[in-house]
Amino acid sequence: MEMMDSLKKICMENNAIKDRGVIALAHALEENDTLLSLYLENNQITAAGAKEVGKILQNKYKLSKINLNNNPLKDEGLKYIADGLLENDTLRVITL
Numbered sequence: 001m002e003m004m005d006s007l008k009k010i011c012m013e014n015n016a017i018k019d020r021g022v023i024a025l026a027h028a029l030e031e032n033d034t035l036l037s038l039y040l041e042n043n044q045i046t047a048a049g050a051k052e053v054g055k056i057l058q059n060k061y062k063l064s065k066i067n068l069n070n071n072p073l074k075d076e077g078l079k080y081i082a083d084g085l086l087e088n089d090t091l092r093v094i095t096l
Contacts, residue, residue: 017044038063046072053066054080
């Protein structure tokens with residue numbers, strides 16, 4: 001999608017996208033290299049969705065802000081996110 005080539009910000013707070021939505025979003029963003037901010041607060045995302053967020057963190061080298069507040073990530077989900085952060089040196093703000 002041509003539109004995805006210039007996408008800089010995604011705000012999807014309070015949409016109940018759950019893990020399935022995060023997985024679809026991660027796939028849709030595979031070719032995007034311009035994303036700067038991702039807001040996924042209060043979407044019922046669990047460890048399965050956090051695994052995809054970790055992949056986003058690994059692949060989006062311009063991403064500087066992410067909000068995952070109020071999601072039941074648990075320890076397993078936080079580990080996936082931490083693993084993604086190991087490959088990302090541009091993230092400046094993360095809200096959990």
